Amino acid sequence: MIKLFDIQKSFGKNKVLQGISFVIPKGKITVIIGRSGEGKSVLLKHLIRLINPDEGKILVDGTDILSLNEIELKEFRKKFGMLFQNAALFDSMNVFSNVAFPLVEHTNMTDHEIASRVHEVLELVGLKDIDEKMPEELSGGMRKRVGLARSIALLPQILLYDEPTTGLDPIMTDAIDQLIVNTQKQLGVTSVVISHDIEASFRIADRVAMLHEGKIILEGQRVDFEASKHPFIKRFLEGRATGTEL
Amino acid sequence: MKTLGLKFEWFVTQTALVMGGYTRFAGQFFTWVRQKPFRSRQIFLQMNVIGVDSTPIILLVGFFTGAVFALQAGYSFRLFNAETMVGATVGLSLAREIAPVFAALMVIARVGSSMSAELGTMRVTEQIDALEAMAVNPYHYLVVPRVIASIAMLPLLTVLFVFIGIVGSYIVGVGLLDIPEGPFLYRLEYYLEMKDLIGGLIKSGIFGFILAVISCYQGFNAHGGAKGVGLATTRAVVIASVSILVTDYFLTQWILELTR
Numbered sequence: 001m002i003k004l005f006d007i008q009k010s011f012g013k014n015k016v017l018q019g020i021s022f023v024i025p026k027g028k029i030t031v032i033i034g035r036s037g038e039g040k041s042v043l044l045k046h047l048i049r050l051i052n053p054d055e056g057k058i059l060v061d062g063t064d065i066l067s068l069n070e071i072e073l074k075e076f077r078k079k080f081g082m083l084f085q086n087a088a089l090f091d092s093m094n095v096f097s098n099v100a101f102p103l104v105e106h107t108n109m110t111d112h113e114i115a116s117r118v119h120e121v122l123e124l125v126g127l128k129d130i131d132e133k134m135p136e137e138l139s140g141g142m143r144k145r146v147g148l149a150r151s152i153a154l155l156p157q158i159l160l161y162d163e164p165t166t167g168l169d170p171i172m173t174d175a176i177d178q179l180i181v182n183t184q185k186q187l188g189v190t191s192v193v194i195s196h197d198i199e200a201s202f203r204i205a206d207r208v209a210m211l212h213e214g215k216i217i218l219e220g221q222r223v224d225f226e227a228s229k230h231p232f233i234k235r236f237l238e239g240r241a242t243g244t245e246l
Numbered sequence: 247m248k249t250l251g252l253k254f255e256w257f258v259t260q261t262a263l264v265m266g267g268y269t270r271f272a273g274q275f276f277t278w279v280r281q282k283p284f285r286s287r288q289i290f291l292q293m294n295v296i297g298v299d300s301t302p303i304i305l306l307v308g309f310f311t312g313a314v315f316a317l318q319a320g321y322s323f324r325l326f327n328a329e330t331m332v333g334a335t336v337g338l339s340l341a342r343e344i345a346p347v348f349a350a351l352m353v354i355a356r357v358g359s360s361m362s363a364e365l366g367t368m369r370v371t372e373q374i375d376a377l378e379a380m381a382v383n384p385y386h387y388l389v390v391p392r393v394i395a396s397i398a399m400l401p402l403l404t405v406l407f408v409f410i411g412i413v414g415s416y417i418v419g420v421g422l423l424d425i426p427e428g429p430f431l432y433r434l435e436y437y438l439e440m441k442d443l444i445g446g447l448i449k450s451g452i453f454g455f456i457l458a459v460i461s462c463y464q465g466f467n468a469h470g471g472a473k474g475v476g477l478a479t480t481r482a483v484v485i486a487s488v489s490i491l492v493t494d495y496f497l498t499q500w501i502l503e504l505t506r
Contacts, residue, residue: 045375048378048379050375050378050379070383074381074383075381076381077378077379077380077381078381080379081379082376082379084372084375084376084379085372086371086372088371088372088373088375088376089373089376090368090373090376091367091371091373101380101382102380102381102382105380105381105382106380106381150380160379
């Protein structure tokens with residue numbers, strides 16, 4: 001379980017997070033939605049301390065992650081897998097080396113065991129026979145699948161997805177959404193997904209949290225959002241722009 | 247007057263911040279270089295990029311530097327009937343000053359820029375974040391091997407530069423200016439001492455550290471997409487080149503006092 005208490009973060013004069021407090025339950029899919037530029041990715045990066053908050057507290061399975069030193073943080077991060085917005089594959093390595101990277105770094109597995117694990121996770125995300133391909137030879141969807149395979153190679157307990165379907169066509173979007181659900185079911189992980197696609201969020205999420213103006217303004221499921229009287233939530237559900245947005 | 251004062255204050259603050267950033271970044275090297283695992287594969291890979299791949303340009307620049315130096319010195323020394331001192335003059339200048347500085351400038355242009363661009367691209371495409379997310383310290387994985395390789399390879403490139411520079415001066419001095427071979431070589435051997443070469447090698451090792459740290463720092467702190475990476479690369483080349491020239495003065499003073 002991940003608990004956030006009054007997380008605040010500013011970049012210069014821009015206050016991005018203004019007191020985020022909420023709980024991410026264990027073994028469930030939680031989707032954080034909001035408009036572009038609202039700080040969703042910034043919030044996600046706080047969970048793994050890629051960014052430190054200016055104020056607040058983050059507990060992951062009871063551990064205050066802001067109190068960890070560099071060595072403890074390194075161990076702590078092995079709990080996590082993270083799929084970045086553009087997959088963040090190492091462009092100097094082929095697909096096999098990318099997926100094998102965490103195994104080479106953190107395990108004593110033999111070359112044969114690593115190869116077997118790499119092929120296992122690649123198959124889990126629906127890919128095979130692409131070991132030698134370089135990241136630039138892959139389509140957007142394939143890159144994200146390889147990124148996901150790399151994230152789950154070490155069997156993490158918590159998976160973070162930063163806009164996993166942005167820029168993909170509807171079919172590939174659905175495929176990745178199914179992959180998130182299947183991965184969660186098969187590995188029993190806690191999943192946190194960043195998205196601005198509200199319909200897809202309702203389809204895959206156990207809980208949806210909406211980030212607006214630096215705060216979580218609503219947590220719940222489809223019914224809670226549809227019942228909300230909050231003007232921004234109503235506009236978001238309708239996909240309607242007003243005023244300066246036009 | 248008030249505006250000028252504010253501008254000065256801003257300049258001092260920014261300079262202090264940047265210098266603080268560099269110092270912290272350089273300091274991290276001494277922390278992370280002692281951490282396991284020892285990344286020998288990465289280090290050899292970088293040694294290949296910095297050293298082996300720079301050899302052709304070092305040979306070319308070194309040869310013509312020695313050759314043109316001998317040509318100028320030859321015509322000037324002829325006025326005083328001292329042409330036989332050309333070999334010694336070129337050799338001493340190369341070993342003490344020209345080879346370490348020119349080799350460092352060549353490596354900055356060829357490798358420092360690419361280090362900065364590569365790490366900058368990794369930063370803006372979140373590859374450095376991905377390393378951190380996978381519990382791999384990016385400083386340990388990316389910066390330490392580059393700095394070690396740079397410290398190790400710069401002295402070797404400097405030796406190569408000195409050698410090929412002397413060959414260039416020999417060809418021009420003895421071959422074109424008709425300086426007698428015996429006195430040319432005798433004076434070179436007589437005046438050029440091991441301490442001159444060692445002083446140059448100490449300098450080049452320090453230059454290797456400086457250029458790698460500055461290039462990596464700029465890459466690590468790049469932001470703002472392709473334009474940001476371009477700016478970081480330009481800054482890396484300019485700041486590293488200027489730093490080498492400024493540091494060279496103080497190192498020269500220090501080494502001259504030590505070897506006096």
